[in-house]
Amino acid sequence: MHGAMMVEDLDETAAIYALGLARGQERAAIEARMEREPALAAKIVRWQERLSELDLSAPRLTPPPGLFDKILEAVDEGEERLPGTLTKRAGTGVWTELAPGVMCTILCEDPCAKRRSMLIRAEPGAIYDSHGHDAGYEECLVLEGDLIMGDLTLHAGDFHLATKGSAHPQATTRSGVLVYLSTAI
Secondary structure, three states, rough: OOOOOOOOHHHHHHHHHEEEOOOOHHHHHHHHEEEEHHHHHHHHHHHHHHHHHHHHHHHOOOOOOHHHHHHHHHHOOOOOOOOOOOOOOOOOOOOEEOOOEEEEEEEEEEEEOOOOEEEEEEOOOOOEOOOOOOOOOOEEEEEEEEEEOOOEEEEEEEEEEOOOOOEEEOOEOOOOEEEEEEOOO
């Protein structure tokens, strides 16, 4: 995927929501996005309409309690797991808007270490306001595109560290950017 922006598949997100596979915080985040993103809301309506046709053609049966959770567990069983680890697959996760054209998805939050890792992507020309780092270090690795902060321009493969107490100027991107960020919380 080198050189190409990682783009969320809105149809996939809409289908996941319409099928009821997005639950808890993930579902709430999609519902919040529906209010701000008419394209996502329209795709969800389309998926709901498609699925309602299937629903109307099926005979009415009441599934046993807990069946849906068992189905989800069976899907997860096919996934190879390493004990004590967490794997997040590309294209999964909920993206939330930080600023117009700037989205993030949290990969992991470690309350013991007080750290959060996330992916942040920004569309070409998007602007992220200046901000400080009072809680601790912020580590940034540019995966794709360019990130411009004042006179500093970072490109794919560049690493940037902001120390505790430092501040970033307003940031933007010419080509769009995808960064991995690990920050203190």
